[in-house]
Amino acid sequence: GAVVSQHPSWVICKSGTSVKIECRSLDFQATTMFWYRQFPKQSLMLMATSNEGSKATYEQGVEKDKFLINHASLTLSTLTVTSAHPEDSSFYICSAHRGGQGNQPQHFGDGTRLSIL
Amino acid sequence: GEDVEQSLFLSVREGDSSVINCTYTDSSSTYLYWYKQEPGAGLQLLTYIFSNMDMKQDQRLTVLLNKKDKHLSLRIADTQTGDSAIYFCAESMAGGYNKLIFGAGTRLAVHP
Numbered sequence: 572g573a574v575v576s577q578h579p580s581w582v583i584c585k586s587g588t589s590v591k592i593e594c595r596s597l598d599f600q601a602t603t604m605f606w607y608r609q610f611p612k613q614s615l616m617l618m619a620t621s622n623e624g625s626k627a628t629y630e631q632g633v634e635k636d637k638f639l640i641n642h643a644s645l646t647l648s649t650l651t652v653t654s655a656h657p658e659d660s661s662f663y664i665c666s667a668h669r670g671g672q673g674n675q676p677q678h679f680g681d682g683t684r685l686s687i688l
Numbered sequence: 689g690e691d692v693e694q695s696l697f698l699s700v701r702e703g704d705s706s707v708i709n710c711t712y713t714d715s716s717s718t719y720l721y722w723y724k725q726e727p728g729a730g731l732q733l734l735t736y737i738f739s740n741m742d743m744k745q746d747q748r749l750t751v752l753l754n755k756k757d758k759h760l761s762l763r764i765a766d767t768q769t770g771d772s773a774i775y776f777c778a779e780s781m782a783g784g785y786n787k788l789i790f791g792a793g794t795r796l797a798v799h800p
Contacts, residue, residue: 575730577730605787605788613792613793614776614790614791614792614793615731615776615788615790617787617788620787664730664731666731666788676719676721676733676736677733677788678733679723679730679731679732679733680730681729681730682728682729682730684728
């Protein structure tokens, strides 16, 4: 159980394109989902916390107009990188937490590698 | 502030035990986690421990927590080549619905 699916796994696109990444909890309801960014050979940096039905909470230094997050249902959150540029190239990973059970851990998707040309 | 530190690299011989260490600064951390990341993949939860526990064992994995010293370790018994990956230690103030603070990750290399 506790499977999180992330799609697409790899995206290559031109500068200026907007890219949407989906994060789905397949076998549980996730009231909270998290979006992380990972640069090569570095740790994960939390970008934002997404709660179902409400606005996302962004970490300091993360542009909310650049990285649009929507958590419209208990099983789906999306991250849209708007007008992407080469500096947005990175590995983006989502995680999901099963609602109602605070001691349960976050479960992670397999990540999306975004390459902007 | 919150900070989690790990050594960056560990090399072990196949069949030996591996011990990956982690220190954290926030004494109010309630949950501590170990995740494994293979190349190009997401994070796989290995195990986690609540702050009122000293030890947790799950098959080849043993987690030790020294809350006084704010030190966490992960021991992998009989290390195999398939264990080669990056291991992240993470802490949370209040469980999985709260944000995780990650260490930089320890790259484990297993050689014959």
